[in-house]
Amino acid sequence: xxxxxxxxxxxxxxxxxxxxRNADVDVDAVLAxxxxxxxxxxxxxxxxxxRNKISKSIGMMIKEGKDPEEIKAQVRExxxxxxxxxxxxxxxxxxxxxKLLYIPNMPSDTTPVGQxxxxxxxxxxxxxxxxxxxxPQMHWDLGExxxxxxxxxxxxxxxxGFPLFTGRGAKLERALIQFMLDLHTExxxxxxxxxxxxxxxxxxxxxxxxxxxxxDMYTVPLDGLYLIPTAEVxxxxxxxxxxxxxxxxxxxxAYTPCFRREAGSAGKDTRGLLRVHQFDKVEMVKFTTxxxxxxxxxxLTLDAEKVLQKLGLHYRVIELCTGDxxxxxxxxxxxxxxxxxxxxxxxxxxxxxFKDYQARRANIRYRDENGKTQFVHTINGSGVALPRLxxxxxxxxxNEDGSIDLPEAIWPYMGGLKxxx
RNA sequence: GGAAAGAUGACUGAGUGGCUGAAGGUGCUGGACUGCUAAUCCGGUGUACUGCUUACGCGGUACCGAGGGUUCGAAUCCCUCUCUUUCCGCCA
Numbered sequence: 001x002x003x004x005x006x007x008x009x010x011x012x013x014x015x016x017x018x019x020x021r022n023a024d025v026d027v028d029a030v031l032a033x034x035x036x037x038x039x040x041x042x043x044x045x046x047x048x049x050x051r052n053k054i055s056k057s058i059g060m061m062i063k064e065g066k067d068p069e070e071i072k073a074q075v076r077e078x079x080x081x082x083x084x085x086x087x088x089x090x091x092x093x094x095x096x097x098x099k100l101l102y103i104p105n106m107p108s109d110t111t112p113v114g115q116x117x118x119x120x121x122x123x124x125x126x127x128x129x130x131x132x133x134x135x136p137q138m139h140w141d142l143g144e145x146x147x148x149x150x151x152x153x154x155x156x157x158x159x160x161g162f163p164l165f166t167g168r169g170a171k172l173e174r175a176l177i178q179f180m181l182d183l184h185t186e187x188x189x190x191x192x193x194x195x196x197x198x199x200x201x202x203x204x205x206x207x208x209x210x211x212x213x214x215x216d217m218y219t220v221p222l223d224g225l226y227l228i229p230t231a232e233v234x235x236x237x238x239x240x241x242x243x244x245x246x247x248x249x250x251x252x253x254a255y256t257p258c259f260r261r262e263a264g265s266a267g268k269d270t271r272g273l274l275r276v277h278q279f280d281k282v283e284m285v286k287f288t289t290x291x292x293x294x295x296x297x298x299x300l301t302l303d304a305e306k307v308l309q310k311l312g313l314h315y316r317v318i319e320l321c322t323g324d325x326x327x328x329x330x331x332x333x334x335x336x337x338x339x340x341x342x343x344x345x346x347x348x349x350x351x352x353x354f355k356d357y358q359a360r361r362a363n364i365r366y367r368d369e370n371g372k373t374q375f376v377h378t379i380n381g382s383g384v385a386l387p388r389l390x391x392x393x394x395x396x397x398x399n400e401d402g403s404i405d406l407p408e409a410i411w412p413y414m415g416g417l418k419x420x421x
Numbered sequence: 422g423g424a425a426a427g428a429u430g431a432c433u434g435a436g437u438g439g440c441u442g443a444a445g446g447u448g449c450u451g452g453a454c455u456g457c458u459a460a461u462c463c464g465g466u467g468u469a470c471u472g473c474u475u476a477c478g479c480g481g482u483a484c485c486g487a488g489g490g491u492u493c494g495a496a497u498c499c500c501u502c503u504c505u506u507u508c509c510g511c512c513a
Contacts, residue, residue: 041471045482052482055494059439068493075493243431243468365468371450373468 020322044085105357108331114321127314136341140272161277175413180282190253195234198225206362208328227259231283240362249288273387280386293377297353314338337392346388351381
């Protein structure tokens with residue numbers, strides 16, 4: 001969340017930023033609550049100071065054998081006032097916090113201003129569109145024919161959007177996960193973690209999924225748990241309510257399945273593996289100082305790109321504009337793979353710098369060189385998400401006879417298999 | 422799922438109603454001293470909110486797992502919850 005002091009001192013800038021985001025936020029209501037809160041605090045604290053003073057004197061009186069009853073009655077009256085103020089204070093603070101939790105992050109100064117995804121500039125691209133020389137087949141046709149997945153049986157088990165991978169398809173999934181984890185841990189310096197796949201409400205609030213996006217998640221009501229929509233959630237919140245004294249940055253990578261209800265997006269690009277309710281993803285998360293977060297964000301994006309380069313897949317990097325950027329992010333690059341049969345770009349990674357927004361929500365701090373505690377900056381990105389990566393491999397590496405060559409980088413992970421036919 | 426014990430600052434560990442934001446020790450850190458290593462001595466060492474000052478700082482309030490309650494006053498008494506450990510049960 002945003003620092004209330006920052007909002008207080010930069011109200012106009014916050015309002016402008018919310019407008020650029022197309023976010024409906026009542027900044028003045030927040031400021032009014034903040035003003036009332038501080039008013040109550042100063043009144044109630046003055047009363048408490050007085051009470052503490054008199055209470056101490058009662059202790060003295062009793063020791064000296066004097067009768068304190070008269071003063072007790074007086075202090076009791078103060079206590080009633082204090083209770084009334086405290087009650088209102090709690091209400092105001094809860095109200096204020098709730099409102100703050102619904103305010104998205106400030107876009108970075110460098111985030112391009114724009115309305116929709118059409119305003120996202122392309123930052124760079126790598127590789128070229130493949131020349132197949134024949135009419136490419138869709139991945140859902142290739143996959144069913146080659147026995148890589150069985151979407152009908154997946155739907156039987158859980159409903160559409162819950163893919164069932166089979167045989168070499170299941171192995172390819174596992175191989176890609178392994179390949180990416182090895183790359184990030186062995187060459188990019190990340191430490192692997194394996195996390196819970198369900199998290200509690202506090203954790204979901206820490207990274208920004210709650211309270212606003214409750215409907216996007218699967219829940220386990222009996223236990224008050226939510227299925228994670230991304231490994232970002234457990235990995236970032238690992239250090240919630242901690243003061244880190246390890247050397248920053250801290251780099252973690254994790255494989256997890258991700259669960260998303262995708263409410264409201266039914267019917268849109270949902271065929272095959274394009275948009276599913278459960279998918280595998282390797283995630284990268286960094287905890288940095290404010291001074292290094294921009295640089296680390298750039299590096300993390302390159303780490304994700306490296307995956308695609310090693311797999312020889314044509315991609316481009318776009319930067320999300322203010323109207324398209326995610327709720328908690330301040331700056332964000334999306335990486336998109338070219339899919340020749342789809343004839344379009346598929347998003348496989350989203351690399352975001354959250355600055356101190358998540359750290360403030362999750363209360364993750366560190367000690368700077370002066371010994372002062374500060375909020376860390378958090379950064380994360382997919383490195384990368386599996387289903388669309390699989391789609392891109394299938395579509396880019398397909399042959400006219402319907403077989404699929406495998407990228408050399410994953411041969412070792414496929415037991416030497418070079419081609420699926 | 423049942424039973425018992427416990428939860429205090431970076432760590433350890435005192436503290437059963439006011440003199441405790443919290444003893445002692447460890448660690449860290451500033452200094453003194455011993456020609457090195459080590460030791461010794463002195464000092465400092467929580468977080469958050471808030472007001473004044475805004476360079477440094479000073480004051481107030483809150484916080485001893487979380488939330489309630491009793492009381493003039495709670496780390497300390499009561500209730501609820503969470504977690505940890507151990508034992509039993511169940512189980513991949």
